[in-house]
Amino acid sequence: MKLILSLLFLSLRFTSFFHPAAARGGEWTPSISGFMVDNNAIRGRHLFQENHFQKLDNLAHGYMTNSDLENAIKAFGNRCPSISRIYSIGKSVKGVPLWVMEISDNPGKEEAEPAFKFIGNVHGDEPVGRELLLLLANWLCDNYGKDPLATLIVNNVHLHILPSMNPDGFLLRQRGNANNIDLNRDFPDQFFSINDDVGARQPETKAIMSWLKEIHFTASASLHGGALVANYPWDGTQDRRKYYYACPDDKTFKFLASVYSRSHHNMSLSEEFQGGITNGASWYPIYGGMQDWNYIHGGCFELTLEISDNKWPTANELPTLWELNKMSMLNLVAVLVKTGVHGRIFSSDCGRPLPASIAVERINYTIKATEAFADYHRLLAPGERYDSN
Numbered sequence: 001m002k003l004i005l006s007l008l009f010l011s012l013r014f015t016s017f018f019h020p021a022a023a024r025g026g027e028w029t030p031s032i033s034g035f036m037v038d039n040n041a042i043r044g045r046h047l048f049q050e051n052h053f054q055k056l057d058n059l060a061h062g063y064m065t066n067s068d069l070e071n072a073i074k075a076f077g078n079r080c081p082s083i084s085r086i087y088s089i090g091k092s093v094k095g096v097p098l099w100v101m102e103i104s105d106n107p108g109k110e111e112a113e114p115a116f117k118f119i120g121n122v123h124g125d126e127p128v129g130r131e132l133l134l135l136l137a138n139w140l141c142d143n144y145g146k147d148p149l150a151t152l153i154v155n156n157v158h159l160h161i162l163p164s165m166n167p168d169g170f171l172l173r174q175r176g177n178a179n180n181i182d183l184n185r186d187f188p189d190q191f192f193s194i195n196d197d198v199g200a201r202q203p204e205t206k207a208i209m210s211w212l213k214e215i216h217f218t219a220s221a222s223l224h225g226g227a228l229v230a231n232y233p234w235d236g237t238q239d240r241r242k243y244y245y246a247c248p249d250d251k252t253f254k255f256l257a258s259v260y261s262r263s264h265h266n267m268s269l270s271e272e273f274q275g276g277i278t279n280g281a282s283w284y285p286i287y288g289g290m291q292d293w294n295y296i297h298g299g300c301f302e303l304t305l306e307i308s309d310n311k312w313p314t315a316n317e318l319p320t321l322w323e324l325n326k327m328s329m330l331n332l333v334a335v336l337v338k339t340g341v342h343g344r345i346f347s348s349d350c351g352r353p354l355p356a357s358i359a360v361e362r363i364n365y366t367i368k369a370t371e372a373f374a375d376y377h378r379l380l381a382p383g384e385r386y387d388s389n
Contacts, residue, residue, distance in 0.1 A: 056125060056173040062315020063127055064134075066096055066167045072134050073099045073163065080141035083107060083154055089162070090207030093178035096167040098207050101137050103159040112344055112375035114218035114336040115158040117300075118329070119208075122184050122222050122290070124169015124176065128308045128321055129223025133163040135322050136329055149330055156337045160215065165204055165222075177202055184222075184304075185286060187293035191238050195288050208290065212298040216370045218336055218377045219256070219301040220294060221329075227306035228266060229273045230257035235280035235289045235304075245281040247295065248365040251381040257303055259335055263328035280304065299368055301379055303332075340379040341388075345369050361387040 064072060077086035085107035088097040102108065118136070120129025140159075143150035153159060164170060168178035176182050179202060186205040188195050195201060201209075232253035234245045247253065254277060261267045261276030270276045273283075280286065294302035307325050310317075345356045353374030357366040360378070363386075369376040380386060 053173045059312045076137050089211045092168045094168045101161045103140055105155050110372050112373040114377040116333050117160040117217050117220040119162045119165050119222040121164035121166050124166045124174050126225035126311050128225050130163040131318050132322055133161050153333050184290055185288040187288050187290050189287045217300040221303045221305050224306050225308040225311040228309045229306045230260045230277045231280050231304040232257045233292050233295050235292050236285045236287045237281045244279045248363050252379050255381040260328045260332050263331045339382050342377050345374040
């Protein structure tokens with residue numbers, strides 16, 4: 001029987017703080033052999049100057065070291081044990097644990113609820129995300145049961161926060177990991193046969209891929225620096241050229257990116273990116289990126305968020321960056337509850353959960369229900385009319 005699904009978008013709370021600043025494209029150094037890129041066509045700030053390490057090392061004062069970050073994560077777990085769980089998804093090249101904070105009213109227990117993940121510090125020289133994600137976790141701890149949005153998220157979403165995917169790169173003050181590999185070019189690609197050798201992938205990449213096999217994430221976002229824009233799939237094109245290349249859920253991704261941008265006053269008023277959002281391939285194509293891989297292989301709607309026009313701002317700017325991005329992060333997670341189609345699939349005879357996939361007409365993409373509870377959380381752009389079989 002055909003079901004007509006009409007979506008009602010519940011208003012999200014948006015706030016604005018400061019005057020707008022023009023975003024600038026982040027620097028990209030391709031790591032795929034055989035791929036020629038016109039660097040002049042990429043507007044960006046190039047940080048590779050003389051004494052680059054010394055410059056970044058000076059800027060690191062006021063930022064958490066890797067040891068500080070580990071201690072802060074564990075301190076958070078001790079402070080908020082009723083709504084959190086601390087676990088590691090693996091280790092970096094140099095053996096640093098990749099610590100995750102799960103925040104939920106039932107942490108560590110599988111429920112018929114959507115799951116969201118934040119990942120920071122994918123590039124070692126873009127450390128703002130690791131700082132803001134610790135602030136986000138502690139804000140949720142402090143405001144659970146007091147603030148409606150914090151309570152909504154904790155009670156209805158399993159939020160997983162990985163502050164640093166690349167602790168070695170942070171320590172070395174470089175973009176890549178300890179092997180100098182750009183982790184956002186290290187995932188299998190849909191268009192070209194790169195990174196197909198499992199043994200050649202970096203341990204940080206393998207950890208993320210294994211993570212998605214264990215947890216059925218509905219959506220996610222990685223935090224970067226060097227521009228001010230919310231980026232969505234596709235990130236690459238079949239012919240390697242730069243132009244808008246839409247994925248099947250283009251409308252939904254534009255909506256999700258706009259949720260983040262509209263909650264961030266500076267981003268939404270960008271003079272470079274209309275509405276503060278961009279299709280990745282339209283900005284500049286990349287291959288082996290984590291964002292597209294999540295959508296294709298993990299059933300996970302991922303955004304790449306450029307949250308600071310400066311890759312490594314001074315530490316005294318972090319409070320301002322937190323205020324600018326706080327509501328954007330919260331509203332993006334709340335979307336999992338406030339929009340889309342959610343449900344469970346049972347057999348008609350005994351009420352047993354059934355394995356199934358959700359397909360929407362005219363969208364060439366399916367969402368799988370979870371195995372344990374057969375629950376599904378199908379994100380869709382609001383204000384549209386959808387048919388499902």
